[in-house]
Amino acid sequence: MLSSEDFQFLSRSPPAPPKKPPSPAPPPDSVYDLWLASRELPAQRGSYFVPGTQRPLNLANARLAYTLTHRCTLDLFKVLWGLNPFRTTLMMTLQVVRSLFPAFRGYSQALIIDELQSLIASGSFTWFRLFCLVSSELLRRSVESALDSFAAANEDVVVESARFYIEHKQLEHRVRLDVPTLSDPIVRDLLQESDLFARSFYGGGFGLLSPLDFVHIISLITEIISHIFLIYSLTNGAIHLCILTLSILSATLPLLISRLGISFEHPEPVCPTQEARAAERQERMRHLAYSDVHRPEVALFGLERWILKSWADARQMASSSGLSSSWRDSSVMSRINFSEFMFALQNIPLVLLLQTSSASLGSLSAYRSSIQSVVYAIGNLMATSKMAFQGLFLMSAFCASMELRPRLQPKDEDAVTYRSMPNGGMSIVVKGLSYTYPGMSEPALKDISFTLQPGETLAIVGYNGSGKSTLAKILLRIIDFEKGALFVNGVDIRRLNPSEYHQHITTVFQSFSKFNSTVTENVGLGYVDKMESKPAVERAVRLAEADGVVSSLPDGLRTILDTPGFDTISYPGGFSNHQSPHHSGLSGGEWQRIALARAFMRANEPDVDLLVFDEPTSSLDAHAQKQIFDTIQKISRSPSGEPRKNVIFITHRLAIARRADKIAMMENGIISEFGSHEALLQKNGSYAALYQASI
């Protein structure tokens, strides 16, 4: 039977190394090839680093990085730049201007100190003059802080829009990918690295990797050049021991302050409720988009656009409240860095020391701070360049993932549109169909052939593991097949666009998805277009005999249904809120009714030609089962009783199976018997034996 495990993917173990000695690799061509080449273990073709592993810095990878920069990085930067050209240009300019600050700061302090030195030497020192000089220094620092604060706020806006773009693009592509594409271990690695790239926009979480690393490199180089220039202009030899001691002391002062627990950090802003809700909703949508368990239902019910829209709406809500608070927090006063003031005050002992010194203290001080800054900036540049180098490969994973094409998607030149039959229903012709799960040696289906006329009902019965659910998945176009052919309304199913085909189907999987959301959404997801329509949801709930369940819930249709194993993706800021008072759990049978209601949301739509149910009533009592099948039968017929939709159901209850027009008895991946209940009983074969055993 269909189960969530069916859609779990193969373990991501790297493919085994080839037996033959490796032949020289052809030069990688696409961004995907380049990305893959960067992951290859040295001297082991076909074996790969695990996703997220840092690429060794060698000539081959440097070449790949260079090519990738041409192939995708520059284009991506161009797109990101285009999102906010003015702010991005401003951000770059401010980065460069701010990188000149440290050198300018050293120079300005040197000037002040030298002036004081000459005032003292000439005997015209006054405390008022000292006050004026220190005040002018403080003013300069305040202007610097204000610019820093403005630059930080501007940077937040630029990063936020880039982050939105990247995440939206990623979600957009992810929801389109089908089960066969996602089953490929290399594709899964690619998506994982692309995900790391998207997460890097939250900053700091992955070895401090950030997309701003590329910008920082430019500003660090500018900073180093400006310091070197200053050092060069100051070099005159002498270094005073006391100044050195005081410098060491002044450098350790901020450390001592932090040791003593004196903090000037701003308190964490309180997360407003609306923002928290939006974040939670975003997290749910992400979970739906990324979860393998929900993938079949996402595909079948065409939830892609709805997921994207819900995520974007929630994102917008979270960003608007988040941004307003970020602008609030970025007010000039709140951003003034007190440790910078402490640093300015540390110059006073140097000035007092002037009385015992004949050297130019200003130049010594500037020399000292520039040396320190150059050493620090070079270290920083090396670390940042290393991160940017790794970032290039993660970025290429993102670019390559954007080019992935769902495997079930026909080529544009082969694609044909789904054509409905004149009186509804679906003609299904299966010829010699075989399928083996990836990595398995034994086929799950062998040479399956049967025909179903429009409006006919088929029951698939048989022993555990005989291939019933696999056959259903192929008919639903969730997975492909290797051999044979499948025609739907006379058209090869491989020429149909799966998302278009899915609009004509509704289903209940045996292990259907349980969404950690309201009853309305759990049911309404079956037909997103009508999710907002309360009467439509209520009608579906009634058809599934779930109205009793819903009325007993604390908040009716708005009750959030708890699901075990709702695993959030650990995005910074993402969390799930289980504190709502209107939460409730459901029993297995109650959940089954909700899943049936979901299928019934769209079952009645005229476009829907095929209803597929995999053990839809396994947890229901005999009375409820009969009622549900009566409803299914009613839906599949016109008001005058003419069959207008095909129904395929998998069941172990043969008393239910006998209601079908045709029965397929499956054993070991083959259809061993096919025909009506009466014909199969007359045959006195496996079906008859199974039927006798069940009554």
Ligand SMILES: Nc1ncnc2c1ncn2[C@@H]1O[C@H](COP(=O)(O)OP(=O)(O)OP(=O)(O)O)[C@@H](O)[C@H]1O
């Ligand atoms: N994802 C998978 N990967 C590998 N093998 C699988 C996978 N899913 C099913 N199989 C194998 O394919 C065969 C058919 O499985 P399928 O689920 O179609 O059987 P079924 O008739 O629906 O069984 P049941 O009545 O127990 O639900 C089984 O041998 C099973 O082990």
